[in-house]
Structure formats: structure tokens, C-alpha cells
Amino acid sequence: MVGVILTEVGSASRETVANALSAKITDSLSLFLSSEQVRQVDLSFYVFPEDWDKEGVRDPKAHPNLAPVRDPKKVSLFVKRCIDILGSSLALIVGSPAFVAIAIAIKLNSKGPVLFRQQRVGQYGNRFTFLKFRSMYVSNDPTIHREYVANLIAGAGDPEGKNVYKLTDDPRVTRVGRFLRKTSLDELPQFLNALKGEMSLVGPRPPIPYEVERYEIWHRRRLLDVKPGLTGLWQVTGRSKTKFDDMVRLDLQYARSWSVWLDIKILWRTPRAVLMGDGAY
Structure with missing residues (x-):
């Protein structure tokens, strides 16, 4: 052309x-x-x-x-919400022993709370309290992550184009935290966010407010069409190694072609992506 x-x-x-x-x-x-x-x-x-x-x-x-975005039927959205409630409830019940073990490991490894709470931007720009198991030392300087996010969105990360969505060798991360991040176990508390309806099991990752400030106009579309989720299309394709613009394109592709069956396929592929550990930091 x-x-x-x-x-x-x-x-x-x-x-x-x-x-x-x-x-x-x-x-x-x-x-x-x-x-x-x-x-x-x-x-x-x-x-x-x-x-x-x-x-x-x-x-x-x-x-x-x-090109029109296909408006999902209310029945499909109801089914998606039911899957979120049932899936989150089951994960919280079955995973309760792991919750206790992780909490003990965090407390023994470093001082501070077990859970990390942070304001994130959800659908339509609504903010909510995002939950994770704490993987960093308390009172850390967020400047390093702000600068990293700014460079990542601007496409000024790795000169070879192998950008990752998470910092590698982050000095703020504890020894236990590195294991939790590598295995994605730090994400388990987000089942509570999904149970409350602030997130879904499948959807784009919820950004930090200072990340949204760096968005181009077209990037913001990922905040409109669907709720943020624990896993999504880009997580099961490239995990953290996906370039930012490509990640947004995958999020928009997911929103445009969303169906209950697509959610099921992404959920099915997520455990393998986690176990492979490719792109997780």
C-alpha cells in the first residue's frame, strides 16, 4: 500500500x-x-x-x-459473570491452604503487610483497589517503575524490541516475591476483585493511573469495551514479553471478538502459560 x-x-x-x-x-x-x-x-x-x-x-x-464492535447479548454477559463468580469462589476455596502458606512465607521473609493494595483503572476509567500478595519491600521508591512504564509505552525499552511488561531484576522485589512473581502466585488475591465484580477472570490487565496518563488516544480504548481481567489474550500468547502496542492490539482484538467460548479457551491455556514461566518476572 x-x-x-x-x-x-x-x-x-x-x-x-x-x-x-x-x-x-x-x-x-x-x-x-x-x-x-x-x-x-x-x-x-x-x-x-x-x-x-x-x-x-x-x-x-x-x-x-x-467496523462495528459486536455488542454481546445480555445473556452472554450474564454467563460471563456467572463464570467469574463460580470460578473465583472455587479458586478461593481450593486455594485457601496456598493462601495461608504464602502469607506465612511473606511475613517470615520481610516486614510489612501480606497483601499489596494499589489503585488501578477499571472499565470506563473507574478506579478500584487492586489486590496482590506483597512481593516487594515496603516504602520502596516507585520512580523506577514510573520511568520504566513511560519508556515501555513510548517504545523506548529494549533496543532489540524484546520489551517486557514487567521489570526484570527489580531491586524492590523480595526473595519470596521473585518466586511469587515467577509462578504468578502473587496474583491469587485478584480472585476477590473478580468476585466483587471489579474485574473478570478474562480481560485486559488493569493499568496504574500514571500508566494511563502516558496512553495515546487509541490506547484508552482498552479501558472501555470490557472489564479488566486476571488473564487475557496477550498473557497466553506472549505473557510479559509482548510489546506494549502489540499488547493493546491484542486487548482490542479480544474486545472485538469476545465470546464466552473465547474466554473458556483463554482460561484453558492460562495454566500452561503460567507453568512454562515464559515472560514471567
């Missing part, structure tokens, strides 16, 4: 401009392709802003931003 910006071109001149562009492109292609190959090249032109007729735009594929 070749993009050309034309300024001050009236609608009456569009056909003339298209013919001139076609001739120029054909001449350029002739320098590298045979005449037979050039004849096989199909050129299409789209002029923006486009004149809409009564039936809408000429080719909807040229306007991906106009």
Missing part, C-alpha cells in the same frame, strides 16, 4: 490525479518488473475524505475504524 497526501485537490480533479498516479506507478514498476508482471499488478485508489453515498462508504475495508 502506498500512501500519498494531496493538498488542495478538488473533487472534480480526483480522476485526473488517479490517472497521473497510475501512470507514474506503472513507469516505476517497469524499471524492476517485466511488462507481463506489470500488467498483472492491480492498482486501487482511495480518496479521503471519501464521498459517501446512501449505502455508506465504497469499501468498508478501507475504513477499519468504522
